[in-house]
Amino acid sequence: MIRFSCLTVVLLFSMALSGAVSAETLYVKKSGTKLQAEGSAKSKVVKVLGKGTAVDVKEKSGKFYKVSAGGAEGYVFKFKLTSKKPSKAGGGILDILGGDPKLAAKESSSASNIRGLSPMSEDHAKKKGISEKDIEAVKQMETFKVSELEIEQFLAQRKLGEFSE
Numbered sequence: 001m002i003r004f005s006c007l008t009v010v011l012l013f014s015m016a017l018s019g020a021v022s023a024e025t026l027y028v029k030k031s032g033t034k035l036q037a038e039g040s041a042k043s044k045v046v047k048v049l050g051k052g053t054a055v056d057v058k059e060k061s062g063k064f065y066k067v068s069a070g071g072a073e074g075y076v077f078k079f080k081l082t083s084k085k086p087s088k089a090g091g092g093i094l095d096i097l098g099g100d101p102k103l104a105a106k107e108s109s110s111a112s113n114i115r116g117l118s119p120m121s122e123d124h125a126k127k128k129g130i131s132e133k134d135i136e137a138v139k140q141m142e143t144f145k146v147s148e149l150e151i152e153q154f155l156a157q158r159k160l161g162e163f164s165e
Helices: 002-016 101-114 119-128 132-142 148-158
Strands: 020-028 033-036 045-048 056-063 066-070 072-075
Touching: 033 066, 045 072, 101 148, 119 132
Parallel strands: none
Antiparallel strands: 020 056, 033 045, 033 072, 056 066, 066 072
16 A cells, blocks of 8 residues: 555656656757747747757647747747757758758658659650640749748648647
């Protein structure tokens, strides 16, 4: 009975501390990352952090980590942080994802698809009987741009990513 009580106390104590983190330093993946006043994407922005900014993690709780950075304290969406300091150069998808070299091959082939049809892909499409109209439609899509603000508004409206509650 005493053993069970001691085990229960230890278990409850460890559960109470589960959100606490020993001094851990993470880095901001992308410039423009918001340090929020509360653990919500809808809360006031305390500071905007640049790519590679070191943050000291105070607490991990749900989707937001309580951090301190450059004399300010607040919350950052956990998927905007990485354990590896990103290079200042670049800014591509690998940097956003934390620069994992294992993704290099997949990212490079995906990037060409994102930009539309390469000349080789266009030739292949023509050989497969894809109409000029459809090929031109893909080229037209290449010119379409979506701003960071539009992406953020979309995520907020759809309650996705850091806006999911």
